[in-house]
Amino acid sequence: MIWWKHNISFRSAQIDTLTIWLLRGGAGIAAALVLLILLFLAVESWPALRHISPERFLTDPSWNPGEGMYNLAPMVSGTLYAAGGALLLATPLGIISALFIAYYASPRSGVIYQRLVELLAGIPSVVYGFWGLITLVPLINQLHPPGASLLAGILILALMILPTIALTAHAALLAVPGEYLRGAAALGLSRWGMIRGVALPTAKTGIVAGIMLAAGRAIGETMAVLMVAGNVVQHATSLFDPVRTLTANIALEMAYAMNDHRAALFVSGLTLMLLVITLSGVAEWLVRNRHA
Amino acid sequence: MRTLSATQYVMFAAALLLGFGWSQPSHTASQKLILTGASTIAPLAGELARRFESFHPGTRVDVQTGGSARGINDARKGTADIGMVSRALKPEEKDLHAYTIALDGVGIILHASNRIDSLSKPQVIGIYTGQIVNWKAIGGRDATITVVNKAEGRSTLELFLNYLKLKNSDIKPHAIIGDNSQGIKTVAGNPNAIGYVSIGTAEYEIRHGTPIKLLPLDGIAASVGNVRNGIFPLSRPLNLVTRGVSKGLARDFIEFARSEYVHDLVEAQYFIPVSAD
Amino acid sequence: MPETSVKSAHACRDRLAELVVYFVAFLVCAAFVWITGDLVRGGMAHLSWDFFVDSPRNAGRAGGIGSILVSTALILLVALMVALPLGWTVAALLAEYMPASGSFGYTVRHSLQVLAGVPSIIFGLFGNAFFSIYLGMGFSILSGGLTLACMLLPILVSTAEAGLHAVPDAYRQSAAALGMSRTATLVHLLLPVAAPALAAGLLLGIGRAMAETAALLFTSGYVDRMPGSLLDSGRTLAIHIFDLSMNVPGGDAPAHASALVLIIVLLLINMVAMRLTTGWQHRKITS
Numbered sequence: 030m031i032w033w034k035h036n037i038s039f040r041s042a043q044i045d046t047l048t049i050w051l052l053r054g055g056a057g058i059a060a061a062l063v064l065l066i067l068l069f070l071a072v073e074s075w076p077a078l079r080h081i082s083p084e085r086f087l088t089d090p091s092w093n094p095g096e097g098m099y100n101l102a103p104m105v106s107g108t109l110y111a112a113g114g115a116l117l118l119a120t121p122l123g124i125i126s127a128l129f130i131a132y133y134a135s136p137r138s139g140v141i142y143q144r145l146v147e148l149l150a151g152i153p154s155v156v157y158g159f160w161g162l163i164t165l166v167p168l169i170n171q172l173h174p175p176g177a178s179l180l181a182g183i184l185i186l187a188l189m190i191l192p193t194i195a196l197t198a199h200a201a202l203l204a205v206p207g208e209y210l211r212g213a214a215a216l217g218l219s220r221w222g223m224i225r226g227v228a229l230p231t232a233k234t235g236i237v238a239g240i241m242l243a244a245g246r247a248i249g250e251t252m253a254v255l256m257v258a259g260n261v262v263q264h265a266t267s268l269f270d271p272v273r274t275l276t277a278n279i280a281l282e283m284a285y286a287m288n289d290h291r292a293a294l295f296v297s298g299l300t301l302m303l304l305v306i307t308l309s310g311v312a313e314w315l316v317r318n319r320h321a
Numbered sequence: 322m323r324t325l326s327a328t329q330y331v332m333f334a335a336a337l338l339l340g341f342g343w344s345q346p347s348h349t350a351s352q353k354l355i356l357t358g359a360s361t362i363a364p365l366a367g368e369l370a371r372r373f374e375s376f377h378p379g380t381r382v383d384v385q386t387g388g389s390a391r392g393i394n395d396a397r398k399g400t401a402d403i404g405m406v407s408r409a410l411k412p413e414e415k416d417l418h419a420y421t422i423a424l425d426g427v428g429i430i431l432h433a434s435n436r437i438d439s440l441s442k443p444q445v446i447g448i449y450t451g452q453i454v455n456w457k458a459i460g461g462r463d464a465t466i467t468v469v470n471k472a473e474g475r476s477t478l479e480l481f482l483n484y485l486k487l488k489n490s491d492i493k494p495h496a497i498i499g500d501n502s503q504g505i506k507t508v509a510g511n512p513n514a515i516g517y518v519s520i521g522t523a524e525y526e527i528r529h530g531t532p533i534k535l536l537p538l539d540g541i542a543a544s545v546g547n548v549r550n551g552i553f554p555l556s557r558p559l560n561l562v563t564r565g566v567s568k569g570l571a572r573d574f575i576e577f578a579r580s581e582y583v584h585d586l587v588e589a590q591y592f593i594p595v596s597a598d
Numbered sequence: 599m600p601e602t603s604v605k606s607a608h609a610c611r612d613r614l615a616e617l618v619v620y621f622v623a624f625l626v627c628a629a630f631v632w633i634t635g636d637l638v639r640g641g642m643a644h645l646s647w648d649f650f651v652d653s654p655r656n657a658g659r660a661g662g663i664g665s666i667l668v669s670t671a672l673i674l675l676v677a678l679m680v681a682l683p684l685g686w687t688v689a690a691l692l693a694e695y696m697p698a699s700g701s702f703g704y705t706v707r708h709s710l711q712v713l714a715g716v717p718s719i720i721f722g723l724f725g726n727a728f729f730s731i732y733l734g735m736g737f738s739i740l741s742g743g744l745t746l747a748c749m750l751l752p753i754l755v756s757t758a759e760a761g762l763h764a765v766p767d768a769y770r771q772s773a774a775a776l777g778m779s780r781t782a783t784l785v786h787l788l789l790p791v792a793a794p795a796l797a798a799g800l801l802l803g804i805g806r807a808m809a810e811t812a813a814l815l816f817t818s819g820y821v822d823r824m825p826g827s828l829l830d831s832g833r834t835l836a837i838h839i840f841d842l843s844m845n846v847p848g849g850d851a852p853a854h855a856s857a858l859v860l861i862i863v864l865l866l867i868n869m870v871a872m873r874l875t876t877g878w879q880h881r882k883i884t885s
Binding site: 355381383384385386400499500502503505506509526529530531 | 830
């Protein structure tokens with residue numbers, strides 16, 4: 030700081046108050062953003078909510094905006110099946126990966142594997158969708174047409190959320206106090222016994238928080254499912270049926286939806302946002318309360 | 322690493338604002354045209370735009386797809402200067418003016434390796450409503466049929482439904498696609514798929530080596546010649562629509578699109594050029 | 599004897615667990631190799647100097663990605679110019695000026711957390727309704743950049759806040775002892791020291807922005823020509839990959855190549871960010 034020509038210590042107290050107000054203003058904008066988003070979603074959904082009663086969104090015969098039918102249920106089920114299936118697949122794989130890095134791998138291979146998982150986390154969803162389209166879908170097509178299906182969606186989503194679960198679980202495992210592990214070793218527990226009996230229970234909160242994060246990501250994923258899941262509006266009766274998720278629905282139809290159709294899409298967007306907010310709220314409550 | 326000092330940041334912000342200001346003039350109506358609408362017309366419109374820009378330096382024509390319904394809506398609201406609509410206007414759309422720039426047809430496509438060479442109308446209806454599920458029921462190989470349908474708002478869908486006298490809720494699709502080219506790509510990638518797209522787009526792709534083939538409808542071959550003769554059952558005009566009579570740059574573009582300067586472009590996309598009247 | 603049988607049962611279970619763990623790790627590595635292998639094999643041949651400089655022709659089947667790279671850079675620029683000052687401002691506020699339990703700080707933190715979880719397509723809807731239609735920007739780079747700025751805010755804030763927290767209190771106390779105002783401490787002392795963390799956060803934000811597709815579909819549009827101004831529509835690399843793979847028959851080869859380019863750029867960004875983070879953590883431990 031000696032190289033500054035002028036006095037940098039800003040002796041005036043006014044500068045400090047000015048700064049505080051500037052910072053508060055900036056933070057206010059950031060906080061207001063969420064409200065702004067909710068506001069605009071609500072405003073744009075209003076035309077539909079005005080003359081389509083809420084239960085019609087679940088009980089209309091189908092989703093056919095051209096004929097005035099706005100049943101969102103098949104797409105909600107599509108989202109839940111795809112996200113649920115992906116979570117079922119990715120959670121054990123992710124946790125086991127974290128165990129690998131933390132307890133089983135040699136330090137060097139652990140670091141390499143961790144970098145690998147971080148790289149997997151960095152691959153854009155579009156690239157996953159592209160790979161799914163050119164490799165996975167034809168593969169499934171040979172098994173059971175048409176290929177673009179719920180199974181493809183689940184596999185790609187699982188690939189995408191696995192790094193999230195693995196990395197957060199790993200961070201949670203690292204936070205297990207060393208004394209616990211040393212105590213377990215002193216008691217003569219085997220490695221798996223120590224993991225199952227000591228490490229995992231202690232890290233449970235962090236792991237569950239990671240799973241909730243991954244769930245939010247899976248529900249909100251658009252591009253990859255749009256490209257590989259087939260986009261047919263129906264309740265899936267088998268893994269090989271094509272489905273359409275809420276997010277893919279918005280992406281597919283937004284470009285040319287008008288009036289009520291467009292408002293109905295905003296309604297589905299609002300639902301999605303509320304779902305994700307609830308999920309993150311639950312995760313946060315879990316993290317806070319477990320410390321009791 | 323030093324963070325930006327206040328003066329440097331102010332200079333940066335000023336540069337950004339200047340850039341923003343510089344960008345304003347090019348948004349005035351006399352120099353920029355926005356076209357939105359049918360994905361069938363979009364490639365042709367893109368080529369027309371390129372040639373138009375080379376004849377009229379300083380202009381910029383942007384083309385976006387979104388379906389014919391969007392073209393109508395955007396033209397009406399003024400979001401776009403010109404709407405692209407791949408069908409004739411309906412009675413309730415008479416507040417818009419339509420200018421036909423080409424003729425096209427809608428044909429059924431199969432993968433090139435499919436043994437079937439023609440389908441009767443009842444067979445097509447059976448396939449699309451899910452009553453016929455396997456190619457071998459109509460003489461093809463033993464494989465499940467993958468039905469490809471277009472998303473709502475596309476005029477190709479409306480024309481197809483009209484021809485089969487079906488509603489969209491009757492159709493049991495296995496895959497839903499948006500643009501014509503997406504439909505072609507889906508069928509080209511799946512030997513057991515069936516779909517329907519614009520004939521011009523399909524012909525273009527076939528000439529460029531994509532493994533699909535067009536089926537005749539009602540016994541009439543789906544060729545450009547038959548659409549030109551008017552005997553193909555599913556032909557349609559490709560229209561540019563404007564709110565009110567077109568004026569200014571929009572009118573220049575539309576006249577350009579209907580002139581003889583661009584007949585080669587229209588034919589290169591395998592549409593049929595119309596003579597301006 | 600019961601002890602040895604229990605012990606051998608445990609040893610068996612341990613063996614099994616070990617096998618499962620190694621198998622899963624192998625599976626994940628295999629998936630990674632498969633994906634990157636496919637991309638490299640499909641895209642390597644298509645890469646060339648012309649590919650980086652030319653504009654796409656024939657809907658992207660021929661030509662290159664030059665204009666697309668320009669559009670991507672412009673959208674990134676707009677997003678960062680808006681998100682950086684805002685984000686670092688909020689981070690400075692949260693780290694330095696807010697007590698941990700105050701309600702304003704809590705609200706800000708909480709809403710940023712919500713923002714971080716909002717799906718990208720919702721940002722696309724919001725951007726379309728607010729920037730493109732309400733503010734009248736239409737399909738433009740400006741609209742897309744502003745939408746991205748909203749998405750980047752949480753990442754920038756959290757990384758910058760962590761970086762500022764990591765600066766030891768001794769710095770702040772010495773500055774106070776010297777009589778420096780809090781603003782001066784922040785601007786001339788804390789921010790430069792936390793700079794590597796801020797830079798790492800910046801790079802992570804860039805990485806996230808480049809991977810983004812859904813938020814830009816309805817805000818910056820699809821046009822693949824060289825943009826003439828910020829109000830022109832332009833497509834990013836991610837959208838180009840999307841369009842080529844879904845809509846363009848015969849577009850697989852350039853899609854492979856574009857995906858390869860995108861991944862390599864993201865890889866470089868991640869590596870640099872990682873270097874900066876470890877360097878900064880190293881400094882924190884040793885200072």
